[in-house]
Amino acid sequence: MSYDLIAFFMFASMMLMLMTGQRVFGAIGAVAAASALALWGTGGSDIPFSSAMKLMNWYPLLTLPMFIFMGYVLSESKIADDLYRMFHVWMGPIHGGLAIGTIGLMVLVSAMNGLSVAGMAIGATIALPELLRRGYDKRMVTGVVQAGSSLGILVPPSVVLVLYAMIARQPVGQLWLAGVVPGLIMAMMFIIYIAVRCRLQPELGPVLPKEERQVSLGEKLRLLRAGVLPVVIFASMMVPFVKGWTSLVESSAIGAMAAFVAAILKRRMNRAVFEASVRQTLAISCMFMWIILAALGFGAVFDGLGAVKAIDNLFTEQLGLNPWMILIMMQLSFLLMGTFLDDTAMLVIVAPLYVPLVAALGFDLIWYGVLYTITTQIAYMTPPFGYNLFLMRAMAPPEISLRDIYSSILPFVCVMLVALSLIMAFPQIALWLPEYVYNR
Template structure:
């Protein structure tokens, strides 16, 4: 059997196992282990062992539990609630102000946690009831929460970019910095869309009533101080890192410690909250470590088969496709896969093929910059796939958390304009790579 047929058999077997409902790391890791033993005998068992050693030696992986713990502490102690109270008072008088405040809330939640699920949970439990109670259009608000929560995998500290960095062998710090400007740009585009839409159709997002606006200046500033605490924690963590005073791992430890001290200072840290945050952190961290381990093993088998070279030859020589055509086809494949897979599964399945291929494309940039830029493109495309019917990941999370008055038809309709905005953002970052590359070039260039 040719190596190309073996690679195709591995890929189809993996997809079949995933469709049966097997865990992502189990399906990918099992196929990698079986293929390596069948191809190279007992010596093939060294591949997963080598992948495990590589994982254990990857120092930036220590950031993963630190940032996840920070996010859970800030969420479980209700410090995130203070953010929404602040936006409620300061943004409420604007048309669509609470929806705009929800997007800003999601940006800050993303900076605290790095997982889109956390943003979705907080948005659905804190923001959604308040928006519906104040006569906001249900399709508008469900779209706002889904779009805002998707920022969690782009704005640092993004856990997905940590996974991409491990597979692509790219620096995590540069990837996080590369996600900052595209993430803020996308949030700004969401805000502009909401403001224009609510100006043209005030019934979609009415401003607060006169009674609710009647808040003393002192109370406004008290809420501002309380709501900016999470932002201060993020600044405490990121400013030393950006200025080169601390390493990435040291900054993550500072962030986790600052969140813990803030919870103690506000007298919200209890023993049950601490143990719950530690258990959830352990569970999420172990899940991602298993996924990375499986991905490394699968990628090693693919490298050994020469599958990457075969696909490169297929696209560039046999089909005669140009670099940009290949890049666009890759993004389209992510959109298709996003209808039935989550972001980590998509990355693990195609990374052994796509990441080396992207590095060989003549896109007018050095290879290391191409890999950083492509990490941002992948993440934005994943955000779009999360919200694309019929089986977008965020659609069903929204259905699970929304009240009965919001049905699937409303949820499907709610995301159409936001997907259009995200597609426009993707096109802008593709056409102007410096939007993603300027900040890491500036910081690391110093």
């Protein structure tokens, strides 16, 4: 049997196991281990062992539990509630103001957490009920929450970009900096869309009643401190790292400690909050570590087969495709896979094939990491089986149907496609900041 056919059977077996509901790391790891033993006999057992050693020796992996703990402390201590109250008061007097404030909330939550699921949970439980109660159009605000949560894996500290860095062997710091400008541009594009649409159709986003807007300047300034807190936490973590005063791991520890101290100072830290934060941090961290271990094993088998060179030869020599056509086909495959897989699973499945191929085609892997995160988030929200759509359905109130959720996201998907096209056409949007910081 040829190596190309073996590679095809590996992918087919893995997809079949995933369709039966197996855990992502279990399906990928089992196929990798079985293929290694079948190809190289007992010597194949060295592959998972060497992958485990590589994982344990990757020092930046220590950032994962730190950032996840930071996010859960801020979430469980209800600091996000204070943020929404701030946006409620400051943005309420304009049409669509609360929806615009929700996007601002999502940006700050993303800077505190790094997971899109956390943003979705906060938006669905805090912002969505308030928006509906104040007469906002249910389809528009459902799309606002889903689109805003997509910023979680792009704005640093993005946990998904840490995983990409591990698999693609790229610096985490550069990837984070590469995600800053695209993330802010996308957030601004969401805000512009909401503002323009609510200006043209005021009934979609009514202003707050006059009595609720009559808040003293002193109260407004007091509430503004709620927005300063996450900025201070983020700055205490990122500024020393960008300046070169601390390593990435040290900065993550500073961020986790700053969040913990902030919860204590606000008298929100108790045994229940601490226990919930630690339990969830442990669960998420272990899940990611198992997935990375499986991905490294799978990638090692693929490298041994030479499958990447075979695919490169198929596209460039036999089919005669240019590098940009191949890149677009990769992005379309992400959109397709995103209808039934989450972003981590997609990365683990295709990284052994796509990342070396992208490098062989001459593209920048830092830039491609940003393209990957945006494309997978678009796929998350694409009907009929987008992961975020069903997550939203589970969290949304009963009056919001699945049809509402499907129709709500289409305008925001179009906005994200425009943002993706801009970053593909102008790579410096993503690469300018890391080049500026690291080349000084």
